[in-house]
Amino acid sequence: MAQSRSMIEISVLARLPKVLIWGIVCIAAGACGVPGAPDRGWTAAEDQLQSAIASSTDYPAGSIEVLASPARVNVAISDREVARADHAARERVANAVVAAVKESIATNARLATVQEIRVVIIHPEEAHGLLGSTHTEDVMDFRKGPNQQFYWDVL
Numbered sequence: 001m002a003q004s005r006s007m008i009e010i011s012v013l014a015r016l017p018k019v020l021i022w023g024i025v026c027i028a029a030g031a032c033g034v035p036g037a038p039d040r041g042w043t044a045a046e047d048q049l050q051s052a053i054a055s056s057t058d059y060p061a062g063s064i065e066v067l068a069s070p071a072r073v074n075v076a077i078s079d080r081e082v083a084r085a086d087h088a089a090r091e092r093v094a095n096a097v098v099a100a101v102k103e104s105i106a107t108n109a110r111l112a113t114v115q116e117i118r119v120v121i122i123h124p125e126e127a128h129g130l131l132g133s134t135h136t137e138d139v140m141d142f143r144k145g146p147n148q149q150f151y152w153d154v155l
Contacts, residue, residue, distance in 0.1 A: 034118075042069070042110070045108055045110045045111055048066065049062050053101045056096060057077075059079070064076070064077060070113045071116065072114065072116045072118060073114055073117045073118070077093060077097065077119065077120070077121055077122065078134065082137075087105045087138070090140075092150075094142075098117050098150055102150065115143065117140060117141075117145050118140070120136055121139075122135070122136060123135050140152060
């Protein structure tokens with residue numbers, strides 16, 4: 001009895017790595033149709049936002065990361081020079097980003113309910129010519145006011 005029980009335990013343990021591998025593959029392949037899988041419409045909206053920001057600010061698309069939801073648009077800009085600049089320079093970049101996002105909101109119905117735009121200035125670090133680590137230099141939240149305009153929430 002003890003020997004057959006240990007054989008069952010070994011058999012279960014031998015299959016466990018396969019189950020984990022398939023689970024990881026399933027997640028990487030788009031969550032296998034499970035609720036909560038990425039919505040391709042939001043991916044298209046994020047791509048549209050990234051393109052609009054890149055064209056209006058002259059930042060390369062690779063230095064812009066956009067995440068969008070019905071309530072919020074988060075934009076991260078990786079720029080060593082702006083991160084090292086004074087707050088007024090970072091604010092000018094954030095205002096340019098918000099202007100581009102507002103234009104996209106006006107043309108994309110999926111973004112119509114956005115109430116907040118968050119702009120994050122990222123300071124990328126280089127070590128010996130290789131990208132090392134990064135840190136957040138500044139975060140500016142712009143909230144939609146009663147007049148439907150976005151304003152910088154300084155508190």
